[in-house]
Amino acid sequence: MIRFENVGVRYADTAAPALAGIELTVPEGELCLLAGPSGVGKSTLLNAVSGLVPHFTGGRLTGRVTVAGRDTRTHRPRELADVVGTVGQDPAAHFVTDVVEDELAYGMESLGIAPDVMRRRVEETLDLLGLAELRERPIATLSGGQRQRVAIGSVLTAHPRVLVLDEPTSALDPGAAEEVLAVLQRLVHDLGTTVLLAEHRLERVVQYADLVVLLPAPGAAAVVGGPAEVMAVSPVRPPVVDLARLAGWSPPPLSVRDARRRAGPLRERLAGCSPAPPRQVADAEPVAVVRRLAVRRGRVEALRGVDLTVRPGEAIALMGRNGAGKSTLLGCLTGLHAPTGGSVQVGGAVPHRTAPRELVRRVGLVPQEPRDLLYADTVAGECAAADTDAGAAPGSCRALVGELLSGVPDATHPRDLSEGQRLTLALAVVLTARPPLLLLDEPTRGLDYAAKARLTAHLRSLADAGHAIVLATHDVELAAELADRVVILADGEVVADGPTAEVVVSSPAFAPQVAKVLQPQEWLTVGQVAAALDGGR
Known part of the structure; x- marks a missing residue:
């Protein structure tokens, strides 16, 4: 054909x-x-x-x-x-x-x-x-x-x-x-x-x-x-294949079902072990507080009665079905949407009443469509503008682009980049300013596993340095690797809010592959399993 x-x-x-x-x-x-x-x-x-x-x-x-x-x-x-x-x-x-x-x-x-x-x-x-x-x-x-x-x-x-x-x-x-x-x-x-x-x-x-x-x-x-x-x-390979390589399974299983059939000996090796404890987030003054938030967009009640507190150093994954209200919640935190009811504060400011030039010092958003942030004719031009806007040293944004995704020429027009490359450039533009609160809407669209791992490592370093991160994502593997806490929205309401392992392991829809393969043990990532096996040698 x-x-x-x-x-x-x-x-x-x-x-x-x-x-x-x-x-x-x-x-x-x-x-x-x-x-x-x-x-x-x-x-x-x-x-x-x-x-x-x-x-x-x-x-x-x-x-x-x-x-x-x-x-x-x-x-x-x-x-x-x-x-x-x-x-x-x-x-x-x-x-x-x-x-x-x-x-x-x-x-x-x-x-x-x-x-x-x-x-x-x-x-x-x-x-x-x-x-x-x-x-x-x-x-x-x-x-x-x-x-x-x-x-x-x-x-x-x-x-x-x-x-x-x-x-x-x-x-x-x-x-x-x-x-x-x-x-x-x-x-x-x-x-x-x-x-x-x-x-x-x-x-x-x-x-x-x-x-x-x-x-x-x-x-x-x-x-x-x-x-x-x-x-x-x-x-490039899914977590279940990485787990197969770690366990020595050949040929590698491609589905959770096939992996579970072969996982008995691995579960026995992991018996008595447990993942490293989650990161501890200091009980500091919140960078964002949402109380009883309601938003109506036309005939659609996008959010109702949403409460959310975000603290410095915390990485939160917003998850839920398409149309659950994740992007709307991020939009409220950046002043794109005015609440119909309730309140939103970011760094002590009310986003929809704060001038953009002032708000950008408190919060940065990478939207689903990265082209919305890109306006220069070349990658080098975008990076230079980002350095100027953020007050960063010349070359800071370009170095970040190279760290997240190598091989992007300076003279390339952003429209000629792949979706993943364009997203990486938009991420670098926002990350250059190192805002106290960083919001990302589907940040791994178009990214391969290696690029996603580099992004995860960079976001983790920002969180360790005290930056708060809230990301709306359908990528359960990203949530397992990065998030300290998962908030699940359904029809505009919060239906779950808790530590990542506690929330995703109990959810068949949002559990990562490793968790499904090794249930009832509470492992989330291949990295956790590898660390436990290395420690047991």
């Missing part, structure tokens, strides 16, 4: 090719997972399937890419639209209409599908993706994860033979991600749809893949094989 023959892609003014010598065949009716570190060319490979490379993104394409027998060099994207459906990393760039139901129908209208068929497919897709309650909602009022599901649904309604997805679960809560992956499996198994997806959260996807394509480095040859075979040699 998809065939790459010695494919290379090189963009203008770049020293190295984005892709080189790619040989790949994806049969009909298979789910193919594209994996690799940030910036290795995964999005470029996906765009070559849909014809966006080279017709829209530019670059020089060598070799041959065919989809259902059509050569993408001679067929523009509109001539592939009946065969290939594409959802990129940025759902907002995908939308044409303003309302959910209209967006689901738009693609079919463009293809001239009969109205009665369109109506049936819209209803099927609303049910498949759990969007029925949102059908009349303006897209602008949806959460990031809800927009992601709408973007996927707008492509599914056209029933493409090939579905190309770039980070399809990155903005979804664990439950919604499972629903989307179940839909993809149904399309593959029941309808013979060919699915090609790139994903950094391998713990969610790898067990469902029929084939894995690993791009280990920019311009390097692809490694193609079965999931277990490729994960055994991959530089």
Whole structure:
């Protein structure tokens, strides 16, 4: 169905090719997972399937890419639209209409599908993706994860033979991600749809893949094989595979279920051990206090009766379903939303009544869409501006970018960065100011495991230095590694608030892979297990 023959892609003014010598065949009716570190060319490979490379993104394409027998060099994207459906990393760039139901129908209208068929497919897709309650909602009022599901649904309604997805679960809560992956499996198994997806959260996807394509480095040859075979040699791998390497399991299990079947001896070795005690946060004056907070946005009651106290040095993970109110709560802490009821104070100031220039000294926010913070023409320009705004020494922001993610050239325009690279740049811009309260909204979207580990280490060092960190995330592995405390929101209310181990271990939806494998023991991360095993030698 998809065939790459010695494919290379090189963009203008770049020293190295984005892709080189790619040989790949994806049969009909298979789910193919594209994996690799940030910036290795995964999005470029996906765009070559849909014809966006080279017709829209530019670059020089060598070799041959065919989809259902059509050569993408001679067929523009509109001539592939009946065969290939594409959802990129940025759902907002995908939308044409303003309302959910209209967006689901738009693609079919463009293809001239009969109205009665369109109506049936819209209803099927609303049910498949759990969007029925949102059908009349303006897209602008949806959460990031809800927009992601709408973007996927707008492509599914056209029933493409090939579905190309770039980070399809990155903005979804664990439950919604499972629903989307179940839909993809149904399309593959029941309808013979060919699915090609790139994903950094391998713990969610790898067990469902029929084939894995690993791009280990920019311009390097692809490694193609079965999931277990490729994960055994991959530089990017989910926690369950890291645990397998630590325990000496070969081939590595890819799912929690398979790992649990082999974990008996490991649990015996860990018997009598316990994880290191959590960090102790000093009982100092809070940097932020939220009391009985209520927020109404149009017809939606986004928050009601929320209490939250944030102290210096504390790392808090806000978790919950898409649309639970996490981003709204962060927006209230930065003055983006005025409370309908209750109160918010940050550093003694009321955010929505404080001038931005004054508030920025108290709190910094990295939003879900990093481009909202980026306005310069080059990476170097963004870094220089960040140093000036923060009053930091020249080169501080650039050094931080290099620490979090190497290999980003100074002269690159931010729009030409991958989603993960753009997010890293936005993080560095905000972190340069070292605000007392740091807010992050889905900070690991587009980041590979190595980049996420570097980010976690940097955030931990900030917390150790007394900075308070509040992050809204669906990344349960990040919460396990970083958070001292987890707050779970549901329908705008706090339903759980406590130490990370206490909250996530008791929650099947928010427990990390290691916790699920080693239950009833309360281990959260591979690092904790490794430290215990080393200490027992």
